[in-house]
Amino acid sequence: MSHPHRDLYHAFVDQGLDSWLARLPEQLARSLDRQRYGDLPAWEKAVAKLPELPTERQVWLDRDTVTVELDLSDAQRRQSENLLRKLAPWRKGPYSLGGIHIDTEWRSDWKWRRVAPHLSLLAGRRVLDVGGGSGYHAWRMAGAGATFALVIDPSPRFYYQFQAVRHFVGDADEGRTHFLPVGIEDVPKALSFFDTVFSMGVLYHRPSPLEHLQQLKDALRPGGELVLETLVVEGDETTVLLPGERYAAMPNVYFLPSSAALCQWLTRCGFDNVRVVDEAVTGLDEQRATEWMTFQSLADFLDPEDRSKTLEGYPAPRRAVLMANKP
């Protein structure tokens, strides 16, 4: 396998992202710091030990399950599966890699189905997926024709999950899909670069949501498209929930606006053409424990007597997809 950082550097050079390129060495060193993340060497080793694969393969990035078909011997399949399991919990997917089906906690394909019909065609576009997890949606973006699909996510585990999938995909995406393990705060200010910026499942984790919206706007070129997906509550433009210590057992949840309030936030942040394109309660079959994510999941975080409420008594997770443009 070629060195993953080398491909990332080349992509940044090709894209003319010079101001960001200069910061990559420091950002990568900080994000993949072995002292900080004790499990990191084990993940790195698992990816490095994935077997050499036949070059002959068929890759589908435009299917619900991101699929790589290739002929593996039984021994190679067993070895690959053992190594992929070392990167668990797998939260975002599904993937099928050489006949190994990774049934992830989330049916991320369902979210993609809610989002994709509303997008400006991704063909030829440069897109950023902020908080993109294992990179599932970025592979789908490349599958829809994006010429440069960059995931940023500060989780080193998800970085190695992405590299494992990359090992199977090989160069079938023509090197259009990349992962930089940093947070939105590490994107250079006033970048004004991406045609489409996705922020899905991130806003409610941000203690300063308006600052997050400004950062997303900063990353977009003028006229570029924002796709924002987040937890919302029912209500009008005056309704916002700030939960106590926990929401659905999660400790790091801040603002849950109504979608009407969120429209107002986007407008106040200077976005145009703000619209809600989807809103739905998250079902127990969309987020659940699986063999590849054996911890508790949504069903454990809802009131067992009344599924319309979280354990803490708040409204159960409900998600909206909003779109807007940078003027």
Ligand SMILES: Nc1ncnc2c1ncn2[C@@H]1O[C@H](C[S@+](CC[C@H]([NH3+])C(=O)[O-])CC(=O)[O-])[C@@H](O)[C@H]1O
């Ligand atoms: N500062 C930060 N900057 C960027 N990302 C961050 C930051 N902090 C945490 N994250 C990342 O944001 C992601 C949120 S999950 C959404 C995944 C996908 N988008 C999905 O829509 O399924 C939440 C969910 O499952 O709802 C995680 O991968 C974090 O590591």
